[in-house]
Amino acid sequence: MKKDEQANVLLSLKNLYRLFTVKDYPVYSTGILGEKSKKGLTLVKFWDECLLYEWKSTKHGKMIFRKSGSQNRYHSEFCNRKESFPLYEVYMQEILEGLNAETFGSQVLIFEKFLKEKNYNHSVFVQKLRKFLGMVMESDPWLSQECGEKLIFWIDYIEKKQKDFSQSFGDAWLFTLLSLHAMAGPEISGAKMKLVRNREDLKPEYIWSCIYQESGETRQSFLTLRNCELFRKSVKASHFFGREEELYDLKEMFFNSGKYLISGIGGIGKTELMRQLVSWMEQEEVKCRIAAVQYEENLAASFSRSFLNLTGESVEERFHESIYHLSEEHQEKTVLFLDNMNHTEEEDPYLSELKDLPCTIFVTSRQKHLDGFTTFGIKTPQKSALSLIFRDNYNKILSREEKDRLSRLLEKEIFQHPLTLKLLGKAGTYYFGNWDYLEEELQNNWNDVAEESGLIDMYRGLYKLADIGETGSQLARMFALLPYQEIDRNFTVMFFQGFLKKNETLGEALGRLVKFGWLEDTGNGYRMHPVIAESLCTKDFSEAEFQPFWERAQKCFFPKQASKDEDPRMEEIAWLVFQGISRVQGAVSGQLVALAAEAARYLELPVPMCGKIQKLEKRCAQISNETKFMVACLTETKPEQNEEYIELFREQLKKRTLSSEWMLFAISDFCNRLEQSSNYECYREICDLIFQQKDNIDYKIGYALLQTNMQILKLNVKKAEMWAERGILMCVQWGHSQRILDFLYQKAECHMFLQEKEKLADCLEKIEQIQQIQRKRQGESEYAIWQLRGQLAAMDQNMEEAAYCMEQATDRCKMYCGEKNQMYSAMSEELARMYNAAGRREESLACHLAVRNQLLKNGYREGSMLLMVDNNMSVVYLDLGRPEEAIPYLTEALELTKENGLVGSAVAEPTWNLARVYRALGDEEKEDIYLKAAVEGFRECYPPEHPKRIAAEQRLKEHQGE
Numbered sequence: 001m002k003k004d005e006q007a008n009v010l011l012s013l014k015n016l017y018r019l020f021t022v023k024d025y026p027v028y029s030t031g032i033l034g035e036k037s038k039k040g041l042t043l044v045k046f047w048d049e050c051l052l053y054e055w056k057s058t059k060h061g062k063m064i065f066r067k068s069g070s071q072n073r074y075h076s077e078f079c080n081r082k083e084s085f086p087l088y089e090v091y092m093q094e095i096l097e098g099l100n101a102e103t104f105g106s107q108v109l110i111f112e113k114f115l116k117e118k119n120y121n122h123s124v125f126v127q128k129l130r131k132f133l134g135m136v137m138e139s140d141p142w143l144s145q146e147c148g149e150k151l152i153f154w155i156d157y158i159e160k161k162q163k164d165f166s167q168s169f170g171d172a173w174l175f176t177l178l179s180l181h182a183m184a185g186p187e188i189s190g191a192k193m194k195l196v197r198n199r200e201d202l203k204p205e206y207i208w209s210c211i212y213q214e215s216g217e218t219r220q221s222f223l224t225l226r227n228c229e230l231f232r233k234s235v236k237a238s239h240f241f242g243r244e245e246e247l248y249d250l251k252e253m254f255f256n257s258g259k260y261l262i263s264g265i266g267g268i269g270k271t272e273l274m275r276q277l278v279s280w281m282e283q284e285e286v287k288c289r290i291a292a293v294q295y296e297e298n299l300a301a302s303f304s305r306s307f308l309n310l311t312g313e314s315v316e317e318r319f320h321e322s323i324y325h326l327s328e329e330h331q332e333k334t335v336l337f338l339d340n341m342n343h344t345e346e347e348d349p350y351l352s353e354l355k356d357l358p359c360t361i362f363v364t365s366r367q368k369h370l371d372g373f374t375t376f377g378i379k380t381p382q383k384s385a386l387s388l389i390f391r392d393n394y395n396k397i398l399s400r401e402e403k404d405r406l407s408r409l410l411e412k413e414i415f416q417h418p419l420t421l422k423l424l425g426k427a428g429t430y431y432f433g434n435w436d437y438l439e440e441e442l443q444n445n446w447n448d449v450a451e452e453s454g455l456i457d458m459y460r461g462l463y464k465l466a467d468i469g470e471t472g473s474q475l476a477r478m479f480a481l482l483p484y485q486e487i488d489r490n491f492t493v494m495f496f497q498g499f500l501k502k503n504e505t506l507g508e509a510l511g512r513l514v515k516f517g518w519l520e521d522t523g524n525g526y527r528m529h530p531v532i533a534e535s536l537c538t539k540d541f542s543e544a545e546f547q548p549f550w551e552r553a554q555k556c557f558f559p560k561q562a563s564k565d566e567d568p569r570m571e572e573i574a575w576l577v578f579q580g581i582s583r584v585q586g587a588v589s590g591q592l593v594a595l596a597a598e599a600a601r602y603l604e605l606p607v608p609m610c611g612k613i614q615k616l617e618k619r620c621a622q623i624s625n626e627t628k629f630m631v632a633c634l635t636e637t638k639p640e641q642n643e644e645y646i647e648l649f650r651e652q653l654k655k656r657t658l659s660s661e662w663m664l665f666a667i668s669d670f671c672n673r674l675e676q677s678s679n680y681e682c683y684r685e686i687c688d689l690i691f692q693q694k695d696n697i698d699y700k701i702g703y704a705l706l707q708t709n710m711q712i713l714k715l716n717v718k719k720a721e722m723w724a725e726r727g728i729l730m731c732v733q734w735g736h737s738q739r740i741l742d743f744l745y746q747k748a749e750c751h752m753f754l755q756e757k758e759k760l761a762d763c764l765e766k767i768e769q770i771q772q773i774q775r776k777r778q779g780e781s782e783y784a785i786w787q788l789r790g791q792l793a794a795m796d797q798n799m800e801e802a803a804y805c806m807e808q809a810t811d812r813c814k815m816y817c818g819e820k821n822q823m824y825s826a827m828s829e830e831l832a833r834m835y836n837a838a839g840r841r842e843e844s845l846a847c848h849l850a851v852r853n854q855l856l857k858n859g860y861r862e863g864s865m866l867l868m869v870d871n872n873m874s875v876v877y878l879d880l881g882r883p884e885e886a887i888p889y890l891t892e893a894l895e896l897t898k899e900n901g902l903v904g905s906a907v908a909e910p911t912w913n914l915a916r917v918y919r920a921l922g923d924e925e926k927e928d929i930y931l932k933a934a935v936e937g938f939r940e941c942y943p944p945e946h947p948k949r950i951a952a953e954q955r956l957k958e959h960q961g962e
Contacts, residue, residue, distance in 0.1 A: 009135040011143060012081035013182050016175070017043050019128050020120075026132045032125045037118040040789065042768050043079060050114050051179070052107040053225045053305070058094035060087045081185060088185030095183070096192055102222075104176060105207045106308060111179075112172035122167045129174065130155060144189035150197045151178065158204060165208040173204045221332070223291040223325050224306040230274050230292045230337055239392055242385020243273055246378065250277045250362070253376070254286075254335065259354070259361045261370045264378030269418050270364040271339055273378065277362075278337070288333040291326060291359075295341040299350035302338075319350065326359050334359035341365040380416040383407070389418050393425025422517075468516060471509050474499045476518050478546060479528040480536040483579045488525035491576070498548025540585040543592050550592060553577045557598040574599040582612050590623040592616070597630040601665060610634040626657050633666045646686075653689040660698035667702035668742055671709040697734045701727060705739075708746045715906045717941070721750040741770055745784050752788075753905075755946060757795045764788040783812035783827065790834060799838035806831040822865070825851050829869055836876050845880075848873045867896040871910045874917065883920040890914045908937025912952055924959075931956055 009015065009026060021038050023031045033041075048056075048065065056065040064074045064087065077085040115125075130152070137148035154177060158170040180196060181188050196202065250273065253260050262270050281288065293306045300319035304310070307322040326336060338354075341363050345351045354361060355372025368375060380386070387406060391398060398406065409415050415424075468476065475496060479487065496506055510526060513519040519526045543550070556573055578599040581592060596613045614635045617623065629648040649670065652658055658666075670686065687710070690703045704727035711720035724747040731740045748763035768785060790805030806827070813827040832847035852869045870893040874886035893910035896902070912934035918927040935956050938949040 009132070009139050010081050011133075011136045011140055011178065011182050011188065013047060013079040013179065014043060014081075015132070016178060016182055017046050017079075019125075019132060020046075020118075025128075026135050027128065029124050029128060030121065032120050032128065033118050037120075044075070047079065050110055052103060052110060054098060054103055055095050055107070058091065058098075060091040060094060063087065064091065078183070081182065085185065088183075089187060092184045092187055092192070095180070096196070099196070099202075101201045101207060101210050104202050105211045106225075107176045107179075108169065108172045108207055109211060109308070111175045112168045115168050115172060120168075120171075122171060125171050126155065126159065129178075142186050142188050147181070147189040147193070147197070150194075151181070154197075161204065164205060169208060169211075170204060173207060177202075221289050222308070223289055223334075224293060224308060230271065230278055230294075230339055240272070240276060241388040241392070242381030243269060243276070246273060247276050247280070249376065250274075251280065253362070254281075254360065257333070257360045259357075259373045260363070261367070261373040261375045262362060262364045262378060263366070263368050263375050265417075266366060267417060267420070268378050268380070270378050274337055274339060274362060274364055288335055289330060290335055290337070291322075292337040292339070294339050295343075298343065298348045299338075299341075299353070323353060323357070326357050336361045338363045341367065341370075345371060381418065383410050383416075386410050386416060386418070386421055390421040390425045393422045424517075468512055468518070469509075471499055471501055471504055472512055474545070475509055476513055476528075477536055477541070478549060479513075479519065479526065480533040481541050481546060481580050481583055482576055486522050486525045486527050487576075491573070492526065494573075495549050495552045498552060541583050542586055543584050543588050546580070546584075549580070550595060553599075554591070554595055557595070557602065571603065574602045578603065578605070581616070584616075586619070587621060588616055588619050590620055590627050593620050593623060594627045594630060597627065597634055600634050601630075601662070605634075625651060629658070629666070630662065633662075633669045649686060650689065653686070660696050664698040664702050664739070667699075667705060668739075671705055671742075697730070697736070701730050701734070701736055701739055704730060705742055708743060712746060712749060714902060715753075715904055715941075717750045717753050717905070721747060724750065737770070741767060744770070748784075748788055752791045754943070755795065757792065760788065760795070761792055764792065783809045786812060787827065787830065790830070794834065794837060799834065803831070803834040803838045803840065806834045825854055826865065829865075829872065832876075833872055836872075836879060841876055841880050845873070845876050848876060867893045867900075867902070867906060867910070870896070871913060874910070874913045878913070878916055878920065881920075883917040886913065886917050890917065904937065904941040908934050908941065909948075911937060912948065915952075915955075919955075928959055931959060 015025075018025045020032050021041060023029060031038075051065070055061055064078050074085065074087065076082075078087075133148060133152055133155070136143055137145070154174060158174055161170070177197070181193060184190075184193050187193055200206065250260075250262075254277070262273065264270050278290070278292070280286075281290075291307065293302050295302050296305070300315050303322035304315045304318040307318070307325060310318040310321045326334060336354075336357070336359055338361065341351070342365065343351070344367065352371065354363075354370075361373070363370060363373065368377075381389070387403075387410060390406060415421065478496060478499070492506060492510065496510075500506060500509065510519065514521045514526070518532060519528055553573070556570065556577075578596060581596045581599070584592065593613065593616050596616055600610050600613060613631050617628070617631050625648055629645075629652055632645050632648060649666065652663065652666070656663075667690065687703060687706050690699050690706065704723055708720050708723040708727060711717070711723060724743045727743040728740055728747070731737060731743065744763055744767050748760055748767070751757075751760040751763060764785065767788070786805050786809035790802045790809060793799075793802035793805055810824070810827045810831050813821075813824050828847055829851045832844045832851065835841075835844035835847060848869055852866070852873070855866050855869065870889040874890045874893075877883060877886035877889075890910045890913055894907070894914075897907045897910075911930050915927050915930035915934055918924075918930065931952065935949075935952045938946070938952050942949040944950075
């Protein structure tokens with residue numbers, strides 16, 4: 001450890017991670033983890049997998065630990081414990097509010113599982129931890145003497161109590177305590193954390209007894225996190241009206257076991273009934289194992305997010321682990337609660353697994369049937385209960401006359417819905433001044449169908465009656481346009497002011513919507529219920545209707561703008577803007593298309609998502625060439641559109657009407673397109689045009705990027721490596737760190753091609769480090785990193801591991817780029833090679849043929865891609881013992897080298913395989929011709945230690961009798 005590092009040791013998440021991964025941090029040792037155990041471990045991955053989901057999924061935890069394209073700088077600042085991080089206090093308050101023996105113990109279990117799986121060294125762990133805390137006490141400005149001494153006290157305490165619990169448990173308990181303190185930031189020595197250090201219910205003995213020594217009095221154990229709607233605070237019994245019989249039925253179902261679909265329309269009270277059942281189980285101390293899952297996306301994703309102690313990396317693996325936990329025999333009853341399941345078995349095939357599980361299952365859904373389940377329909381409560389629901393939400397005492405009128409209204413089906421009555425109760429001050437008019441109007445809008453469509457009609461009728469004014473109507477529609485989520489107050493102030501009339505205030509206008517129940521005031525912002533939003537969508541959303549919003553949004557995008565990892569607030573704005581534009585219908589202007597393109601580029605959305613912009617463009621009557629080009633850079637271009645795209649590119653390079661940031665983005669996109677078209681003449685022309693822009697560093701970097709790609713595609717690997725290194729140097733010198741990854745990917749590809757293992761490993765490490773810091777372009781980074789891991793595994797002759805890594809890379813590439821993208825074809829081709837090397841010949845051949853068919857379907861003969869597929873297929877045929885079937889493909893490969901003017905390894909590789917084919921066929925004369933040509937080619941492009949060059953030269957010596 002360097003001296004300057006010793007003088008600045010902080011108690012941070014990053015430094016806690018370094019204890020495991022850096023041998024000489026904070027003192028030299030043999031290491032807590034072995035080298036193999038550290039493989040694939042990164043700062044981001046460690047805390048993502050090892051930190052309790054409940055702590056990551058709080059309101060501010062989601063901001064820090066985002067994994068999608070909407071990641072920001074918060075994660076880096078938080079892990080490094082930067083002073084600039086603004087959320088320490090509010091985030092720690094969220095954690096402390098839910099901190100108890102259960103959550104603390106769950107975190108201990110996760111850390112203990114990690115330690116055991118990694119075969120950690122206990123003595124080194126304790127040695128390094130003592131030294132680390134000693135150095136922290138000397139240099140950490142936020143750590144008080146009392147706090148440091150108490151943490152060291154716990155190390156001694158754990159060591160003395162070894163006979164009472166396992167070493168791994170004690171070490172995991174310590175690491176949990178230190179992690180909490182690291183996350184507290186400047187609050188580390190405050191009163192709240194002092195309380196944590198001394199809480200009786202968090203002491204190791206108590207946590208140990210909760211986890212490992214459950215007595216006969218223990219009621220429930222949980223297989224999942226308690227983070228779904230079922231564990232929200234239930235309605236008190238004094239406010240829970242008219243569901244006593246249904247609740248009793250559910251209790252009987254629980255005791256009888258079985259599988260039950262709790263079915264009913266939205267807002268009827270399904271989830272609240274389940275909450276009441278869970279609350280009863282806790283109050284009555286019913287002994288069982290509980291799994292509670294909030295259904296989102298599909299069953300596999302829902303299980304993956306919810307179940308504790310899962311080890312698999314993929315959603316599929318984690319799903320099957322969850323199924324195993326639900327299936328294993330146990331002395332206690334196991335019960336699964338699945339809330340708000342909104343797909344059919346056709347839409348989500350994973351649902352079919354539920355009927356075969358041996359545990360008791362309750363599923364709440366608007367669906368009326370689920371195979372293998374008994375449907376229990378939730379109907380409307382009795383009239384007396386409905387009356388109480390209304391009165392419980394009405395802020396006045398009803399007169400006898402009003403009670404009579406309410407009683408008569410409740411005879412009508414339109415009012416026999418709990419959510420509706422809550423809404424009416426909140427807004428009743430206005431509505432019940434117009435009873436007759438209200439009843440008549442709503443009855444006219446009611447369609448006599450007690451389903452979602454009927455509810456929407458009724459809400460639409462209420463909306464028409466509401467005295468919210470023109471401004472209120474516009475704001476309500478604005479909320480309906482945006483995604484269903486909390487829209488914070490700052491956002492409304494920034495973007496909704498343009499809807500106000502003279503002398504109106506935003507607070508009053510939004511407050512009126514809250515008063516009438518159209519919005520929910522969450523404290524930090526506002527939320528509109530999706531059923532209400534849907535009722536406001538019968539009239540199409542037009543661009544003109546929201547013009548004040550678009551005008552303010554356009555001002556948010558400008559040249560030299562901070563990136564999304566530097567400005568998370570702007571990232572949220574861009575996401576909401578893009579989602580809002582996606583819902584606009586009818587004709588649109590070029591300005592709106594350009595705004596959508598700006599938001600998509602800023603968010604770095606994957607190509608499939610950008611397809612929405614292409615559809616938007618088709619609805620635009622007049623659009624500028626600049627906007628056309630922006631859209632083209634973000635979306636897939638059909639082969640027949642390539643000429644138009646190139647012409648737009650030429651025009652922009654000459655006119656320079658778009659910002660240099662946009663053009664650098666376009667150049668990077670052009671590099672990817674070249675792999676699909678390989679029009680080298682066009683490539684050179686674009687390079688020349690870019691080279692002429694000598695006054696701009698963005699263009700110089702773009703020129704280096706184009707040259708790197710062109711040399712790789714021509715298989716001039718050494719030249720490509722030179723250009724990549726030159727590009728990296730320019731990025732470092734000019735502060736364009738966000739573009740270093742572009743060059744590192746290409747440099748890594750060069751090392752892959754040349755089988756330079758150490759250089760490839762170094763590239764991979766740098767890519768992972770930069771990706772952690774920048775947290776950008778997650779999709780591209782993910783599939784590239786898995787690809788490089790696969791190559792390294794192949795170089796270690798671990799071919800099954802290599803194939804697995806390439807499967808992961810291909811899956812992620814398909815998700816990010818789409819299966820029609822050439823990058824996906826390239827990944828699939830590499831996967832085919834790995835399958836063959838792993839001995840999975842038929843899978844390899846099928847994969848090769850699929851890639852080849854896609855290339856030919858696109859009319860793709862230029863460049864090296866089809867050549868590589870032909871050459872790689874020949875290797876499979878050789879390994880299958882069918883050499884004669886390789887000849888047509890190798891013949892075509894050599895023809896392609898002539899058509900495209902390719903030399904070097906592009907010629908040598910298929911030539912070498914033809915020599916191998918004729919050797920297998922016993923034709924020594926032809927083998928000798930191709931062998932000599934292959935050796936000559938390998939000597940020109942491969943170093944002496946390259947395995948293929950060695951093999952070819954050895955065979956030539958045998959031929960020559962040496």
